[in-house]
Amino acid sequence: xxxxxxxxxxxxxxxxxxxxxxxxxxxxxxxxxxxxxxxxxxxxxxxxxxxxxxxxxxxxxxxxxxxxxxxxxxxxxxxxxxxxxxxxxxxxxxxxxxxxxxxxxxxxxxxxxxxxxxxxxxxxxxxxxxxxxxxxxxxxxxxxxxxxxxxxxxxxxxxxxxxxxxxxxxxxxxxxxxxxxxxxxxxxxxxxxxxxxxxxxxxxxxxxxxxxxxxxxxxxxxxxxxxxxxxxxxxxxxxxxxxxxxxxxxxxxxxxxxxxxxxxxxxxxxxxxxxxxxxxxxxxxxxxxxxxxxxxxxxxxxxxxxxxxxxxxxxxxxxxxxxxxxxxxxxxxxxxxxxxxxxxxxxxxxxxxxxxxxxxxxxxxxxxxxxxxxxxxxxxxxxxxxxxxxxxxxxxxxxxxxxxxxxxxxxxxxxxxxxxxxxxxxxx
Numbered sequence: 001x002x003x004x005x006x007x008x009x010x011x012x013x014x015x016x017x018x019x020x021x022x023x024x025x026x027x028x029x030x031x032x033x034x035x036x037x038x039x040x041x042x043x044x045x046x047x048x049x050x051x052x053x054x055x056x057x058x059x060x061x062x063x064x065x066x067x068x069x070x071x072x073x074x075x076x077x078x079x080x081x082x083x084x085x086x087x088x089x090x091x092x093x094x095x096x097x098x099x100x101x102x103x104x105x106x107x108x109x110x111x112x113x114x115x116x117x118x119x120x121x122x123x124x125x126x127x128x129x130x131x132x133x134x135x136x137x138x139x140x141x142x143x144x145x146x147x148x149x150x151x152x153x154x155x156x157x158x159x160x161x162x163x164x165x166x167x168x169x170x171x172x173x174x175x176x177x178x179x180x181x182x183x184x185x186x187x188x189x190x191x192x193x194x195x196x197x198x199x200x201x202x203x204x205x206x207x208x209x210x211x212x213x214x215x216x217x218x219x220x221x222x223x224x225x226x227x228x229x230x231x232x233x234x235x236x237x238x239x240x241x242x243x244x245x246x247x248x249x250x251x252x253x254x255x256x257x258x259x260x261x262x263x264x265x266x267x268x269x270x271x272x273x274x275x276x277x278x279x280x281x282x283x284x285x286x287x288x289x290x291x292x293x294x295x296x297x298x299x300x301x302x303x304x305x306x307x308x309x310x311x312x313x314x315x316x317x318x319x320x321x322x323x324x325x326x327x328x329x330x331x332x333x334x335x336x337x338x339x340x341x342x343x344x345x346x347x348x349x350x351x352x353x354x355x356x357x358x359x360x361x362x363x364x365x366x367x368x369x370x371x372x373x374x375x376x377x378x379x380x381x382x383x384x385x386x387x388x389x390x391x392x393x394x395x396x397x398x399x400x401x402x403x404x405x406x407x408x409x410x411x412x413x414x415x416x417x418x419x420x421x422x423x424x425x426x427x428x
Contacts, residue, residue, distance in 0.1 A: 193376035254278030
């Protein structure tokens with residue numbers, strides 16, 4: 001519970017945590033409610049009544065601080081301003097709609113802060129709407145949920161207004177300053193359906209970096225149209241560099257066309273690594289299902305080879321065994337070879353981290369869940385807003401952050417040695 005008080009200097013209501021909850025008072029309230037047939041929740045319930053009393057008491061305290069005198073307190077010579085009745089108002093709260101009486105002053109100069117003029121919802125409701133939206137619920141589903149669970153009528157247009165409130169924060173987040181150096185940046189995408197004349201798939205790209213301290217940092221989100229080349233990626237990577245990321249040691253992707261050339265232009269020393277998992281998946285698409293297990297077994301010695309020369313020998317053996325039956329698989333690996341082999345030169349600590357984009361698969365899974373629940377979006381901005389909310393709701397307890405840091409501890413030490421101190425130099 002919290003005690004609501006009034007700050008006499010600012011005239012604003014403040015909340016201070018109670019040092020101890022009065023168990024006797026709570027027990028008495030519950031017993032009285034039970035004896036009177038009053039439920040804890042729902043319309044007319046104990047929580048609604050308590051919320052009403054607390055809000056009205058806090059607003060009265062704000063007015064007292066604004067006027068400088070208590071109700072009924074007299075002063076010789078009169079006053080320029082004084083209380084002037086109340087006006088009824090219904091506010092939507094986390095316990096449902098609550099009818100309150102807002103005190104007024106004669107001069108009309110009182111500006112309540114706890115429940116501001118024209119404010120119809122308390123902050124907790126907005127947070128609830130944003131949380132439900134981040135989980136992928138549509139505006140209609142959120143409206144129905146609030147009506148069913150809290151007895152609160154919130155229109156779809158109001159919910160849209162609430163979710164639109166994050167756009168300013170999303171823009172600020174997308175343009176925030178970045179670290180000077182990142183050991184690894186992963187680039188991947190999720191496809192969303194956008195209704196632009198007709199419903200079509202649009203890729204939303206995400207760059208996820210590992211910081212020098214081993215933390216996860218989502219650098220930004222970008223919507224493509226499916227025809228991205230070197231020019232597009234040069235623009236995206238230049239934006240990242242202009243925000244402060246002057247050096248990237250390695251960039252891991254899934255064979256996006258034009259990306260390696262753009263990386264070499266923006267960060268000439270950076271190494272581009274193709275995700276091995278994203279190289280294996282299309283390999284299976286070219287093979288019959290009955291051969292998938294055999295293909296996987298034959299390719300494993302290639303990407304687990306101790307050196308590049310050894311990998312090439314194992315690949316030639318694979319070509320001899322399967323090239324005639326599945327030439328498309330051979331061509332796929334040959335075209336991706338230059339971006340596939342860089343990780344073979346590193347220690348096992350680095351290898352197991354950078355040979356796949358699994359580092360962001362958990363993020364993609366959360367995003368796909370939210371996107372799939374929505375079906376399709378009317379605009380690109382609506383799609384970005386949904387994904388941004390999903391990203392911001394990741395790891396609320398912080399346990400994932402701890403696991404991420406522990407996972408990267410050994411790899412970061414190997415990075416600093418392998419890359420001749422560039423990681424340490426960038427942090428100083």
